[in-house]
Amino acid sequence: MLESIGKRELIALDGLGLRLQGTYHRPADRFLPGRAGRDRVGVLFVNSLSLPRAASGDSAVHWADSLAELGYPSFRIDLPGLGDSEGEASTNLLDRINAGGFASVTAAVARDLTGRYGLSGVVIFGHCAGCVSAIYAGAGCGECTGLILLDPYFHLPQAKRPRVREELSAWARRSRIGRLLSNSYDSVRNLHLQLRGNGLPGNANSQLLTCWKRVAGAGVPILLLKAPGIKAHGAKPRLGEFDYIDYVVKLAGHKSQVSVEFIECADHSFANREGREAVQRQIERWLVLHVPPAGINFGAKDDWSLRAIDNTSDSREPQAEPAGTGCALEGR
């Protein structure tokens, strides 16, 4: 058995009380000549809910390979109790994540990797519930130099919706009458939303929003990618739903560097090929602008810089219309 193949290396992180398993995607050699390691920024992928570190459709493997090829050391780490790492997975995992249960270990991993690989910091990459861990960790971790968030949510979702409600939703989706009723329901919800002055919903995750304000308000670059939600209208949320993305962009304040992009061809898993590629392009473009890799000569017209230029050509940052939230958790 080999511990390393090509640009991939299996790593284990000790010293955090538990041994964590991960995969290190080494950056392409051409980005390393003659540069002190401290200039380099890594990318740390954390688990989405209970998914192993490869993520849906092995998308995280693909992204990490691509980012390493661009010059960013990339790390996919299984958090405690997940994937191949030590520890017991909590049966109320979602509640634990939403309460910041993985914040300290994610921050510790960021510190560990920064020290071990001589990095100046890491950009933490999360998807869905992974975003929650990333935001909490980013707020308390000096090594966090950026956040990449795919379909984050800022409320406290129900772990499992009642069966009756599930079946009602399923009926509404497949039936014409159901859809009419569903639309009426949305209109009523929208009326309630307007009546309460578009105020923050009662189930907002205030602890998470506090951390968001801290990390985003400090000017840490954040890329927020949004897939089409259930009954959403483009980047805007479903009628009657609170526009969390609009809210958190405003909450971040004037010093913030929050970029919001809508990935129309993706679904919530970001696993389909088109969505996966679109995410990759957005990430590359954003990283080049905010945390360029060490060793890159911006004057050189090599493959890398051409790719970066191509990717920045259709940038619409900052976005005029921030997207709304809405993740698969809603559907659950």
Next chain:
Amino acid sequence: MQTRLDSGRRLQERAGYFPVPGAYLYTVLHEVENPAVRVLVAGPFASERHNSYLPLVRWARTLAEENIEVLRYDYRGTGESTGPFEAMTFEHWEEDVRLLSTWFKSRTPHVPLVLHGLGLGAILAGRVFDGGVGEGLLLWSPPANANQAMRTTLMRWVGLEQIFKFGDDRKSASDYIRELEKGSPLQVDGYLWSPGLWRDSLDFTLPAALASEESAKRAYERPVRIFKLNSDAAPLGKGGLVGYDDLRDFTWLFTPNREWVTAVAAQSGKGIAYA
């Protein structure tokens, strides 16, 4: 990687890459000193890997705690293993099991080897066992052919897809199957299913002798256990939600199966026929 035991003894868990033609398989060896028996775990098909990951890791650790060495792995082209999924065939995945079995057995040839498969992995393990490899075979919900495994995966994916679609935008599993049968590839949870893979799946079957424990008993002089998982075993069986059901207590499933594996070790080499 290590697993803490109540006794304070720590078991080694070693992740590694195993070379196969054209790719590397990601493996995790739950290493045991002087194991009584070895178990090679072949998981389910493609995206089902994610649904079953945590329960199978816990299963492996449960076995390792009982002095049973376990090797689990990712199919060629999925998870942490390398290679393009769309270029893979069922024969490649069967070869994975055969090559890993040879390596695993060679660690100490006198220690019995049990092949264990779930879903499509049960077909792979069953076919390799049918070829004479292994001293025991443990099958969890073996489908009759690979097409059934693919249909199970498709149904789960369609169910999730439909959450985001309304009315006429919703496609049924039958719609997607028709597209495959007409020759169009289909992306399921990020994996590109080729029409050829779908077609081949119909002919990639579980050996006939493994249709039941009774027929297996007649055909092989080696122990075979076939365990059909019901909805209580979700998401190992049908249904279930990742992030919720995969975190449940599976002791009811693990304990009797672990005892059976232990019995294989005890009986191996004594010429005892298994029921």
